[in-house]
Amino acid sequence: MLKNFRFLIIPIVICISACNWFKSPPEIGKVLSEHFNNKIYKDFDTVAYDSVFVKTMAELSVNFINPKTIKAFYSENNDEPRLVTKFYTNGNLDSLVNFLQNSTVHGINPKIFKAEEIKSLLSELGANKFKTVDETYPVIAKLEILSANAYLNYTNFLKFGVVNPRSIFSRYYIKVKRPDSLGMSKLLASENLVDTLNAVQPKSAQYKGLQQAYLSTNNAVEKRILALNMERFRWKMPETGDNYVEVNIPDFKLTWFDKQDTVISMKVCVGGKRENGYEEKMKAFAKSGNLDDKPKNHETPLLFSKINSIQANPIWNIPVSIAQSEIYWMARKDPYYLSNSNINVYYKDKLIGEPDTINWSRYSRDKLPFKFKQGSGGGNALGKFKFIFDNSSSIYLHDTNNKNGFNLANRAISHGCVRVEKPLEFAEKLLNDNYSYDKLRVEVDLLPVDTTHMNWYRKRMAKKADTLKSFQLKPAWFGPKKAVPLLITYYTAWPQNGRIEYRPDVYEMDEKLWTAMKKFR
Secondary structure (H helix, E strand, O other): OHHHHHHHHHHHHHHHHOHHHHOOOOHHHHHHHHHHOOHHHHHOOHHHHHHHHHHHHHHHHHHOOOHHHHHHHHHHOOOOOHHHHHHOOOOHHHHHHHHHHHHHHHOOOHHHHOHHHHHHHHHHHHHOOOOOHHHHHHHHHHHHHHHHHHHHHHHHHHHHOOOOHHHHOOOEOOOOEOOOHHHHHHHHOOOOHHHHHHHOOOOOHHHHHHHHHHHHOOOHHHHHHHHHHHHHHHOEOOOOOOEEEEEEHHHOEEEEEEOOEEEEEEEEEEEOOOOOOHHHHHHHHHHHOOHHHOOOOOOOOEEEEEEEEEEEOOOEEOOHHHHHHHHHHHHHHOOOHHHHOOEEEEEOOEEOOOHHHOOHHHOOHHHOOEEEEEOOOOOOOOOOEEEEEOOOOOOOEEOOOOHHHHHOOOOEEEOOOEEEOOHHHHHHHHHOOHHHHHHHHHHOOOOOOOHHHHHHHHHHHHHHHOOOOOOOOOOEEEOOOOOEEEEEEOOOEEEEOOEEEEOOOOOOHHHHHHHHOHHHO
16 A cells, blocks of 8 residues: 555656746746746746757767766756856856966867857857747757857866876776766755856866966967876876875886875886887787797886785796797707796696706697796896786886986886886885885895894895705785875876976877867867
């Protein structure tokens, strides 16, 4: 009985909530009648208007970014012209047009919002020259729908960015927030458009610095770079907190921030740029399946994670791609390459005692049944430290035994991981504990800072010097007291010390982003 009653009451509630719309005249009729002192609006017919609204929505929404959300909002609100009713007479719609026309300060073209068309409709309605109320329906419907669409797009663009980077970059793994239907419905139900439009203006110092430079230059190349990086700063990144580490790939630099202050900064080497003509070569590889056709792509992915541990004297689990493209050929060329490089070979997870005896010509490199691991020690490609964080790309920060790379201007030279210039300084900051830091130093044969810990160092050196016992260098693990957020990102321009810093577009990501933003420029 109660269940049936509930189904009966729902239509009644909906009907009551819609009464203000269907009564004669509806609220829009009263508002415009009083505003213009024009009696024709007292004859506002909701049924006749609704027919015009539905037809206009069908025509206009074809080119909308979020047509379903907009249609759903008006369907739930009986197709009432809510924005015109609430915001025409108080000037909020005029303010909306001003914001839209001023979108050039964000590097966005006002034409994409149809700002001039909305302004023209406002003028047409404001002229108050209609002879019958029927003549107002197309104007009000079009003004309502275009204003709603422009308002949503403008606020979404400034709050979340014009494009979704994850849809255009294959190695962009940062989960940026994007607009959702619930949030957009709340925007359309706003009680004050101007407050909302002011609230979505980007307020970060970096963004404002880029914006000021954008408005100050007439150089087309500079304006393009500044506009692209304003877009990057509009993307809704994960919350890093005040204390975090950032690696900016074009800058080849790692910076530890505490709020806006720089705690430490150092050079890094990042993954090498993908081969020229990569997309076309990948198509050829997809057809042939031949590894010789597969183009190289060692670009470091963009990601957000937290550094949770340090491995001293690390072991390098050599990726399959490197095993196929490099290790295989070196082993075929030099039978002793593996043992001389401290690389162990495993077959079905069992260590092969004498890898130098393997007849490599018997195996196809695209179906290698082996796994390769480089042991701890001075020749290890990861150097003495590996800084670990969760990610799906097997990427980490690490030391290197090849320090010459840090002297290069273009340091996009690694296989994808990030080599850090000052690993010991970075480890000390991560641990933030003198006891743990001295333990870590001793593991890599360095004197402890605290002299009371010298016995650790002496014992280790004695073990290494004992010829009767075989000393084996092994990895040692250390953990920071609190995991430290890490953001690997990509900016080719940013404000610093009162000027704009520019960096080369090492992965040509600017070009791809510029193409994606073409229709919004």
